[in-house]
Amino acid sequence: MASSVRKVRTKGRTIEYELRRSRRRTKNLALTVEGGKVLVSAPMKAGVRVIDNFVRNNADWIAKQRPEEQQLAIPERFDEGATLPYLGQRLPVEYDSVDDRRHVVVIHQDGKFAVTVPAGLGEPVKSELIRVVVQDWYKDRAAERLPALVDRWLPRFGFAHKPPVKVGNQRRAWANCSSDGVLRFSWRVVMLEEPLVEYVVAHELAHLAHFNHSRDYWRLLTKVMPDQESRRRRIREVAQKLQF
Numbered sequence: 001m002a003s004s005v006r007k008v009r010t011k012g013r014t015i016e017y018e019l020r021r022s023r024r025r026t027k028n029l030a031l032t033v034e035g036g037k038v039l040v041s042a043p044m045k046a047g048v049r050v051i052d053n054f055v056r057n058n059a060d061w062i063a064k065q066r067p068e069e070q071q072l073a074i075p076e077r078f079d080e081g082a083t084l085p086y087l088g089q090r091l092p093v094e095y096d097s098v099d100d101r102r103h104v105v106v107i108h109q110d111g112k113f114a115v116t117v118p119a120g121l122g123e124p125v126k127s128e129l130i131r132v133v134v135q136d137w138y139k140d141r142a143a144e145r146l147p148a149l150v151d152r153w154l155p156r157f158g159f160a161h162k163p164p165v166k167v168g169n170q171r172r173a174w175a176n177c178s179s180d181g182v183l184r185f186s187w188r189v190v191m192l193e194e195p196l197v198e199y200v201v202a203h204e205l206a207h208l209a210h211f212n213h214s215r216d217y218w219r220l221l222t223k224v225m226p227d228q229e230s231r232r233r234r235i236r237e238v239a240q241k242l243q244f
Contacts, residue, residue, distance in 0.1 A: 002020070002021045002044075003018055003019060003020045003021070004018070004019050005017070005018055005019070006019050006048070006051075006052065008052045008055050008056055010055075010056040010059045015038060015055055015056075015059060015062060016038065017038035017039065017040050017055055018037065018038065018039050018040070019040050019042060019048075019051060020039060020040065020041050020042070021041075021042055021043065021044045021046070022041060022042075022043070022044070023043075023044055025041060025042065025043045025044075027043065029041065029042050029046065029050075029051060029054050030042075031054070031055070031058055031061075031062075033062060033065035038055070038062055040054070040055060074131060074134060074135070075127075076127065077123065077124070077127045078093060078095075078115070078126065078127045078130045078131070080095070084113050084134065085191040086108065086141075086190065086191065087190065087191075087192070087193060087194055087197070088191075088192060088193025088194065088196075089111075091108075091111060091112050091113055092112045092113070093112070093113045093115055094112055094113070094114050094115065095115050095116075095117060096114065096115070096116045096117075097116075097117055097118070097119040097120075097121075098116055098117075098118065098119060099118075099119045102118060103118070103133075104116070104117050104118070104129045104130055104132075104133040105133070106130070106133050106134055106137045108137070108141075113134075115130060117129070117130065135187070138187045138188070138190060138191070139167055139187040141187075141190050142167045142185060142186075142187040142189060142190045143167045145190055145197070146165060146167060146185050146189065146190075146197075146201065147165045149197065149198060149201045150162065150163070150165050150183065150201055150205065153198070153201055153202050153205055153224070154205065156224045157205050157206065157208070157209065157220070157224055159205070159208060159209075163177075163181045163182060163183050163205075163208060164181070164182045164183065165182075165183050165185070166182060166183070166184045166185070167184075167185050167186075167187050168184055168185070168186065168187070169186065169187065170184065170185075170186040171186070173186065174186055174188070174189050174192075174200045174235070174239070175189065175200050175201075175203070175204050176204070177204045177205075177207035177208065177211070179211065181208055183204045183205075185200065185204075192235070192238070195231055195234075196231060196234060196235050196238070198225075198231075199225065199228060199231040199232065199235055200235070202221060202224060202225045202228065203221065203228075203232075205224075206220050206221040206224070
């Protein structure tokens with residue numbers, strides 16, 4: 001049996017899967033998810049374009065089998081039963097249509113998201129408008145929470161001056177520290193559970209002293225956050241499932 005690893009892009013996310021070709025299999029493609037890993041079994045002669053499309057067509061099913069991915073994903077459609085992630089929890093979304101409402105409004109309260117939409121909106125316009133407003137809501141929460149966390153952790157590193165903190169739409173990293181000392185965070189960080197949000201902040205602050213991942217860097221981070229290794233393992237698990 002021959003195997004290889006492939007990636008496909010669909011619905012705003014990347015799915016990595018292991019392709020296993022078998023001479024015994026003559027027609028059908030088979031899809032399984034084991035421990036968060038996507039496996040596709042295919043005949044030797046099946047074309048990669050056909051196989052990639054097979055994976056794309058089953059993207060929603062794959063997400064349901066991978067709880068870590070579902071935990072942090074914003075839904076493509078905002079139907080009844082939709083949920084949104086915030087600080088490690090998955091919270092229900094409740095909707096209300098108002099005739100005189102011109103804009104979508106999102107409010108987080110009482111362990112849920114209350115979404116008010118103009119009456120008469122149909123799909124897919126409604127879901128797209130909600131997604132835009134929800135993303136703005138996350139950006140605002142990140143802009144509130146992350147600078148405060150930087151303030152809280154900064155003295156533990158012994159730094160006297162607070163670095164500039166910016167929130168953006170990075171998709172390939174939770175955060176980064178630039179050579180000029182600017183900390184840039186993805187708004188998606190506030191989807192993570194609180195200990196992991198703290199880890200992202202501390203990880204970037206340590207780069208202000210060591211702009212690398214040297215032994216001195218890890219020594220400093222461990223001194224400030226003794227359990228950083230366990231937090232790092234956890235965030236790697238999440239990032240791997242999200243292709244993030």
